[in-house]
Amino acid sequence: MDECIFCQIASGKMESFKVYEDDDSFAFLDIHPAAPGHTLVVPKKHTADIFDIDEISLRRLAGSLRHIASKIKNAIGSDIMIMQNNGRAAGQIVDHIHFHVIPRTEGDGIGLMRGMAELTKEQMEEIQNKIKEASSDD
Ligand code: 5GP
Ligand code: ZN
Numbered sequence: 001m002d003e004c005i006f007c008q009i010a011s012g013k014m015e016s017f018k019v020y021e022d023d024d025s026f027a028f029l030d031i032h033p034a035a036p037g038h039t040l041v042v043p044k045k046h047t048a049d050i051f052d053i054d055e056i057s058l059r060r061l062a063g064s065l066r067h068i069a070s071k072i073k074n075a076i077g078s079d080i081m082i083m084q085n086n087g088r089a090a091g092q093i094v095d096h097i098h099f100h101v102i103p104r105t106e107g108d109g110i111g112l113m114r115g116m117a118e119l120t121k122e123q124m125e126e127i128q129n130k131i132k133e134a135s136s137d138d
Contacts, residue, residue, distance in 0.1 A: 006096035078103035
């Protein structure tokens with residue numbers, strides 16, 4: 001896709017701080033890092049999100065993702081958070097699937113808002129059943 005920023009980065013048309021590349025995937029530093037070493041891992045082939053990518057490509061990407069996460073862990077000596085957003089409300093800005101690999105250190109203040117939606121036992125059971133019984137497009 002010509003207009004996609006991450007396609008342009010993966011093909012080398014647009015500059016990036018590349019940290020890894022193989023036949024199918026590409027990894028580069030996020031331009032607005034949450035922490036030094038914050039890296040984005042993308043497939044070279046354009047796919048929008050987790051629902052768009054085929055399973056084989058996703059498995060390959062997962063292999064590269066773990067490899068890169070391990071390199072970052074060793075390079076920085078940090079723990080690692082992996083994040084992936086799908087859709088605007090989830091925080092997805094770039095519509096080319098990407099995994100954020102974020103080095104984490106104690107007290108860095110980055111994190112999920114856990115406990116934002118405390119539910120009663122009945123509400124937990126209701127949402128549990130709704131998810132269990134929902135259809136999947138996969
Ligand atoms: P999202 O919010 O879609 O999960 O994350 C998109 C990420 O891409 C953001 O963290 C943003 O900083 C990064 N980003 C957007 N444009 C560019 C760019 O041109 N170059 C690089 N290296 N990162 C970008
Ligand atoms: Zn793309």
